Amino acid sequence: MKRILLLVGLLLSMNAHADGLAKQVESFIQAQYAGNSNVTEVKVLLRTPESRWPPCELPQLSLSQNARRWGNITISARCGQERRLIQAQVQVEGRYLVAARGISAGSKLTADDIKLKTGRLDTLPARTLTDNAKAIGAVSLRNISPGQPLNPVMLRRAWVIKAGQQVQVMAQGNGFNISGVGKAMNNAAAEDSARVRMASGQIVSGIANDDGTIRITL
Template sequence: MQTLKRGLVAALLLLSPLAQAEGLQDRLTAFFAEKLAGFSDDVTVTVRTPPNLYPTCDQPSFSVVGFTKLWGNVNVLARCANEKRYLQVAVQATGNYVVAAVPIARGSVLQTNSVTLKRGRLDQLPPRTMLDINQAQDAVSLRDVAPGQPIQISMLRQAWRVKAGQQVMVVANGDGFSINSEGKALNNAAVAQNARVRMSSGQVVSGTVDADGKILINL
């Protein structure tokens, strides 16, 4: 009987760390699944930190350390009432990302049929791969892109709404008044970017480009 008891105790001691590891992994998977909702519907988390460094409470709160992506190798801060533990985890996430649907030449403006969505492992993609296909619409390619190649945000720029040398309308808005005048743009700028304008008087002003190509200044 004593031998049986000792065997049961030994088995429980072996199972306890395993159960703790599975419980922590399940909670981390739920944490990242919530964070990645809308991007990935298939998330798996593997804890790389040794079990002796796990948080000691049953339900720690989690936060991602630093400004980092939410897949691949990620550092997580686990908080209990009176302790903090840093965990290293590997996050696998599957979802849709943007790829070239046709050959895209450098300098060309992307159209609706230029790109498409592909499903795959987000954690295995190049940095800053585009996930929202709407971001590519009317953007300008900065390099040649082959069909099927993932589109990285750094490969594109917004189309210029205002070009240097172009005559533009400047709209200055103040408290209860608005003044319109024309000038010449001194730099290229996309919507929501800053543009400098030389007015007919020679004065140089700067403002934000709107969707109509007007330069908006708030006084």
């Protein structure tokens, strides 16, 4: 009878350890998405056998800085000087952008061209867009089919300056402003670097503004 009670106690202890680690890992991963309004649900499935779990009840969990936050991931679990690696699968449900209709290459996207869809984010191509602001106003680099998830490699920001056009250059310094006109030497979207050949032949570099002017801070 005593052996049975000891065995039952051991099994309960093991189950409590398993439940405790699973909940700790799940809470740790869910914290990675705190404040992300596009994520609606996060599920974590432990893959590492129990025999390789950390020996303490409250291991210190961490992820490397550049580690993925979903799919098959590796979590560091440290108990004092001992470190174990926990393999887990993270399933993330959330909203992402897809084409609301067919989009031709070279088209500038509007709000009517995109829509939000809900699904498994961890099964989508890397860097699938979730923010409308990163799609509206961008130019399609290829034909995009209806319902296709949107990705930065499909789009580029619209040029505010095109190579060869006349642009106004404004230089600002401590207590002075100087402006002049030159010819743009490269295409540039807002906040991109732009090179300009001035009328004197001098080449200057600055930052493209939304209105197509170039600003130089001295």
